[in-house]
Amino acid sequence: MKYVVFNSQLKQLFNKCLGDNQCAAPVVELDYRHKGSLVIVNGTCLHNHHFEWRSQPLSNKMAIGNLLLAASILYSGNTYTTAAEIFDTFKLKFFSENDFYYIQRKYLLPVVNSMWNSQQQQLLSEYEGNTDLIVAGDGRSDSPGHSAVVKVTEVNNSYSMEKEGLIRCLNQLEEAHVTVTTLATDRHPQISKLMKDEYSTISHQYDVWHMSKSIKKKLAAAAKRRECAELQPWIKSIGNHFWWCSDSCNGDAIELKCWENYQVYCHTGDLEVFHNVLLKNVPKRIAFRYEGTVARTLLAALDNNTNVGRKQATTISGEKRWKLQWSKASHQFVVKKINDPKEFTFRTDLLNATLDMHKSGSETEQSAIKIPVLARNSTGRGEKPFKTEAIEGLISRLGKNE
Structure with missing residues (x-):
């Protein structure tokens, strides 16, 4: 304590x-x-x-509180800047930004990578030999110029990044002897062509949620026209009917008529939940270095895997808990389940592993996040000038305008 x-x-x-x-x-x-x-x-x-x-007690000449505080900032998905503002406002003594990134680089990133590798190997071994594995995939693009696990400089253009990410994922699963039978994605044209040409043995299904959303969006646009105004009250029902068709066709593409990529009822709802967790750990509007982006993505995965499949919360009397929430999409209140509180035992495990690594001095290159040799972003920039020359040029221009 x-x-x-x-x-x-x-x-x-x-x-x-x-x-x-x-x-x-x-x-x-x-x-x-x-x-x-x-x-x-x-x-x-x-x-x-x-x-x-x-x-505070010391360990190998380092204050344990500084080590654990730096670890808590990263493991909780926060940033040094946010923590420093809180500490500065409270006038609480805090370590420097350089100290934080030293601790992060030397201890925290290797611990995160090591724990994720252990969990990943365990999951892959559980799915090895599974002949009925359905996976979902979707890309997340960071803001221009910010770090990403697949950088735009590795492919022809930003449009191809999602395709490259999928290829890497499928190849990694194949190397781990995990057989994917069905893949659910959105309707990305490059992904569709890739699956048809190079992964034809995998059943490629489109996400029902994305398609239902697209249908309702088009119907909503049509309902704004006077001659189609009567569509408005039917939009939600039509979207729900599409979900029902995909769920009840029993995998029969003929029964589903022309919707052959929806014959296996698949949606990426759980993946969207992971993206929300990812957004907390890797905000799009903050630039991180490559290894920081990878580590924060792994933290989001550890968080997601710890809390996936949470049960619905109940009252003391055993009744299931619900809440009313306003929906911007449907412009009405909708009923939502209240799940059990999230668990963060993985953070405690990470803190204990950090202490063990520091006390034993066992940080190794094997635990470090490997940084690939990547081409620099080429966005038409010229050579960076010296700071003093740029300042002199600015002052000179301002003087001429006076």
């Missing part, structure tokens, strides 16, 4: 000598030093006895 202690309260602990002799004489001199969140108090009593007190 840890506590926040005010300086005025801390001083009350050092009224009397804490030296080895325990003479209890009045303290006549106190000196405070800080190393991040660690405070070191050196005191001298009336009898010239000296003592030293630390607010």
Whole structure:
């Protein structure tokens, strides 16, 4: 357990000598030093006895509190900037940005990568030899210029990034002897062509949710015309009917008529949930280095895998819990299930693994996230000028305009 202690309260602990002799004489001199969140108090009593007190235990000359605090920032999906603003507002002693990224690079990223590799190997071994495996896939593009696991410089253009990501995923599953029988995606043209030409043994199905959303969007646009206004009250029912058709056709494409890519009832709802978790750990509007992006993506995966399939919460009497929530899409209140609270045991496991790695000094290159050699983004930029020259040029231009 840890506590926040005010300086005025801390001083009350050092009224009397804490030296080895325990003479209890009045303290006549106190000196405070800080190393991040660690405070070191050196005191001298009336009898010239000296003592030293630390607010945190040390491990290999590093304050444990600094290590765990840096780890907690990353493992909870937050950023140094956000934490630093909170600490600065509260006037709480904190370590520097350089110290944070040193700890992250040396200990935190290897721990995240190591834990994910262990979980991934376990999952792959469970699915090895499974002949009825259905997987879902979807891409997530970061803002222009920001880091991504597949960078635009690795492919011809940004449109091809999702295709390249899928190829890597399918190849990795094949190398792990995991057989994919059905893949559910959105209607990305490159993905459709890729599956037809190079992965014809895999049944490629379109996500029912995306198609239903597309149908309702087109119907909503048509209903705005005066001659089609009567469509409006039927839009939701038509979308629901499409879901029912895909679910009840029993895999028969003929019964589903022309909708052959919807004959296996598939949707990427769980994947959308993961994307929400990913958005917390890897916000699109914040630029991260490559290894930081990978580690935060793995943290989102650990979070998702820990909490996937949560049951619906119940009251003390055993009744299932529900809530009413306003839907922007349907412009009405809809009923939503309330799930059991999320569990974050993986964060505790990560913190314990961080302590173990630091105490044993066992950080290895095998645990580090490998950074591929990538071409730099080529967005028509010229050579970066020296900062002093750019400033002189700006001042010169401003002077001419006065």
